[in-house]
Amino acid sequence: MASNDGVSCYYERDGDGDPVVFVGDAGYGAWQWGWQHAAVAGPYESVVTDVRGAGRSDAPPGPYSIADLVTDLTSVLSDAGFRSAAVVGAGLGGIVGLEAARTTARVDRLVCLGSAATGDQLDLESLYAPPNDRDGLKQSLKAAFSDRFVEEQPDAIQQMIAWRSEEDASPRAWEAQIAAIRDYALDAAYEVTTPTLVVHGTDDAVWPVERGRELAESLPRGEFAAVEDAGHLAHIEQSKRVNDELLAFLADDE
Secondary structure, eight states: OOOHHHHHHHHEEESSSSSEEEETTTTOGGGGGGGHHHHHHHHHHHHEEOTTSSTTOOOOOOOOOOOOOHHHHHHHHHHHHHSEEEEEETTHHHHHHHHHHHHHHOOEEEEEEEESSSSOOOGGGOOOTTTHHHHHHHHHHHHSHHHHHHHHHHHHHHHHHHHHHHSOOHHHHHHHHHHHHHHBBBOOOOGEEEEEHHHHHHHHSSSSSHHHHHHHHHHHTEEEEETOOOTTTHHTTTTTHHHHHHHHHHHOOO
């Protein structure tokens, strides 16, 4: 457990090798990284964090800022004994990674999954439901995946509902996290010189794929990978494809 000015930030580590730190999307607990953890732990050291407000991290009163979440990330790195690490962020976590890469020297490589350079004009409410509302959780997962995935993977949807009921953010913490997204804009993309891979589902109904493509094009060392027929949680829906992209990018030392 790391500490940032009295806020406890939970993380778990597994595997050997260079560290890869996962920073999650708004609302979700660490369950969202179950599809990447096994692929990364082994060739790398996988470090899975709970964003403040979710899982086993503290949930102080909001609103939160991206700067708060960046210092949470650097606190985890310091507590784990890492000078720097590769960072993989989804949605909100991608924005945290961008700002950490812009303002610190602690991000070696960055992967943004279903993210963007700004949170302006994103209708995020469809992705959230309170952890005690199982019907709402099911409906909000429909917004996070393609229709095909929801129809073909009912058991996976039920398992995710169970995980969300245990780990996801409360309504108050969700609003605090969303405030951080809405207030952020990457105005100086040229300052992010870290090699960055932007991966985005083409059927993302909440964080539009055009936002991801524009982000990659704005970065000096940005690359873009579209995941066809996948929704917002493309790293779950098309985990093999995303993991292949992730591991190839991490292995590229150029």
